[in-house]
Amino acid sequence: MLKQSLRGKTVILTGSSMTTSILNRIQQLGGEAHAFPLIKIVEILEPYDHMQLEMARNFDWLIFTSQNAVDAFCAKMVRHKFFPSMIKGKIAAVGEKTRDRLEANGLTVDFMPSIYSADYFIEEFPTIIEGKPRCLFVRGSKAKDTIKNGLPFSVDEWVVYDTEDFLEHIQSIVNIIKSKEQPIIIFASPSAVNVFAIHIAPIVGWDSVKIASIGHITAHAIEKRGGHVTYQPNTYTMEAVIDEISNEEEEWND
Template identity: 30%
Template sequence: MIKPLGLLDKKVLVPRGAGQAKSFSQLVEKYGGISIEIPLIAFRPTEPTDQLQTAINEIDTYDWVVFTSNVTVETFFSFYKKNDAKHFPKIAVIGKKTEEVLQEKGFTAEFVPSAYVTEIFTEEFLPMVPRGSKVLIPKGNLAREYISNSLSSHGVIVDEIVIYETYMPEDSKEKLAKVLTEGEIDILMFTSPSTVNHFVSVVKEHQLEKHIEKCVISCIGPVTEKRLREQGLPVHVSPKEYTVKEMVKSTIEYLEK
């Protein structure tokens, strides 16, 4: 059983932007923690390209659209208007939050993998798309090409289109350096490889390595965990279910031990 105040007085880094941080912070505070909101990652739509406009105009020629994140869903539907096509393809998603945001847009996912990992998604999705199928994958500029490469190698026609870019807000760099210098963080929580990269870049720039040695480090997913280890950082918590809720609960369990 998780202690009601398992994070009592612990200062926890919440690496999300204003739009996404609220539920994360509420979860931290529910268990007595103090949330330190510093978005390590932000997203902005790219300028609409001819390739994107063509894909939207010809959306009914695709068999599937694959959404790998809630940001991808939000951004895609900021470009796509329902009257742009008579028929929308079947939709495959990775992630619980991605599916929820999709439902909010009035669409239903036809395929959701048993685990929210790119490799498992690909393995389970391949039987759904026979050779010659046409798949659209909207993505961010830093997204991996694992899904598209795997599908293409099985004879699937894939259009990958970058629709948003990932960056670290400038004011976050200063704020992060300040709280680390002052020892204001007890627990670091990472939700993606990009959040790790941006965090480490600030640590190295300001030579703050010694300031994070006592921090408990938690993360979501094997790719994020791998990136942390590649950067020479320990991983104390990496839950089997890749959600913020499980990361927080698993962190409490780690602290109790």
């Protein structure tokens, strides 16, 4: 039986995709888990997507930094009957989940940075590259310019999805924060942080919650908006942040 390090704790997840396994793990640790997305991912559909796929197959490298980009890209592959074997170049991925999603769709990952961040990617990726490869960054509309501007060679971009505010759960989150003692809220992206800052923080404040962040970019967005990050694992995954929360809470309760 797992330690009950989250007994009496309420945990709110705000990302666009929540796995049952994460919710179950929180509950197994004794916590009360809620999945209340503050953002939603929408694939961008264009009439020339099939032409973009034809172009993509001829790049030396395809770069993915999120599961959402993989999902949108692979949805286009299925829609236009484009098979993994048709990709001629290599693939770089930031993050285990991104890699796993690529491999689940039949695509082989040839490079991952040691830390799952675009900042580390632009430092490490050039060290394995010879010459000036043709690279395509498959991204979302709100992705930063870190990869395009940070690599020492030309990078083309294909924006395949948009991140939209999702306000359906605002009142539910407010109600939980008002009724529970410092619930723990997990942020996995600056976009979710911004929705909280605009629609929830003015009502309940930042000090009414404990905040967990996945990634230093997300943590910076939280601090910039006036929040304080209590839990931030070195590994940028949901599993790691749950472990971090569990370990910290266990220490405080000892």
